[in-house]
Amino acid sequence: MKFKTRDGTHLFYEDTGTGKPLVLIHGWPLSSAMWEYQLNELPERGIRCIAYDRRGFGKSDHPAVGFDYDTLASDLNDLLEHLDLHDVTLAGFSMGGGEVVRYLSTYGSDRVTRIALIAAVTPFMLKTSDNPDGVDKSVFDDIEAGLRVDRPNFLTDFTKTFFGFGWISSPISDAMLASNVELAMHASSRATLGCAKAFSQTDFRNDLKAISVPALIIHGDADKTVPFEASGQRTAKAIAGSKLVVYSGAPHGLHYTERARLNADLESWVAAGVSGVRSAAE
Numbered sequence: 001m002k003f004k005t006r007d008g009t010h011l012f013y014e015d016t017g018t019g020k021p022l023v024l025i026h027g028w029p030l031s032s033a034m035w036e037y038q039l040n041e042l043p044e045r046g047i048r049c050i051a052y053d054r055r056g057f058g059k060s061d062h063p064a065v066g067f068d069y070d071t072l073a074s075d076l077n078d079l080l081e082h083l084d085l086h087d088v089t090l091a092g093f094s095m096g097g098g099e100v101v102r103y104l105s106t107y108g109s110d111r112v113t114r115i116a117l118i119a120a121v122t123p124f125m126l127k128t129s130d131n132p133d134g135v136d137k138s139v140f141d142d143i144e145a146g147l148r149v150d151r152p153n154f155l156t157d158f159t160k161t162f163f164g165f166g167w168i169s170s171p172i173s174d175a176m177l178a179s180n181v182e183l184a185m186h187a188s189s190r191a192t193l194g195c196a197k198a199f200s201q202t203d204f205r206n207d208l209k210a211i212s213v214p215a216l217i218i219h220g221d222a223d224k225t226v227p228f229e230a231s232g233q234r235t236a237k238a239i240a241g242s243k244l245v246v247y248s249g250a251p252h253g254l255h256y257t258e259r260a261r262l263n264a265d266l267e268s269w270v271a272a273g274v275s276g277v278r279s280a281a282e
Helices: 032-039 069-082 095-107 137-149 151-162 174-185 189-201 205-209 232-238 259-272
Strands: 002-004 010-016 020-025 047-052 088-093 112-118 215-220 243-247
Touching: 002 069, 010 032, 010 069, 020 032, 020 069, 020 095, 020 259, 032 047, 032 174, 032 259, 047 259, 069 095, 088 095, 088 259, 095 112, 095 189, 095 205, 112 259, 137 151, 137 189, 151 174, 205 232, 215 232, 215 259, 232 243
Parallel strands: 020 047, 020 088, 088 112, 112 215, 215 243
Antiparallel strands: 002 010, 010 047
16 A cells, blocks of 8 residues: 655555554665564554555655655654554664654654664764764765665675674575565665665754653664664663663564564563553563
């Protein structure tokens, strides 16, 4: 299915199951297809799951502009309004965590019960004079250069790091690796570059101050794509009353490598927003 955003861009989404809604926001450089193992299981556990493709990715339109977080948060708002969703749990993975917090700081929490930030890029990825724990700009310059010179090769190497490949470890099959690279290649090159700039340079520290709903932060301590110390750990400290769950030994792509545990944590977290049910994460 598709809906039209306020600037006329058509975004693809899946909507499956019944019950309290969980909106799943994908990471860079993939699409909503990354949530396959959540969309297969969570609706069977009484959760309505909605997953959409960010503009420029997957089956959504590939416009030339709109890859800043204000526009991306506006797209998320348009989806919630289109489906008239209430009592929502927003779950943002990696780059998608930015959409979650920018949405809340801009549009408020009238429609949102709670949030989950999974391996998210918040609070601020870029190392600056007032953000010394961030990632050096040269790392992001190398990403841009790799994408411009040989995007398939860069994405292949990136995906290996994403899932925690090592000299002797292969956490996913070769077929799964190839499938994820193919998903990434379905995005437009313009969107891939634009969103890399957005997630690396956007400062979410003020956005985090505006969050008043319960927040679950899930991060792997072996994440070499979005390092835990620079992101999940700091995000948990920045959101008052948030719950931090660290997956020992998990890479960035924990939505797949730790899918059973993640699904159980998301199920519990959504349930915690229903009639005072307490989450296992709490």
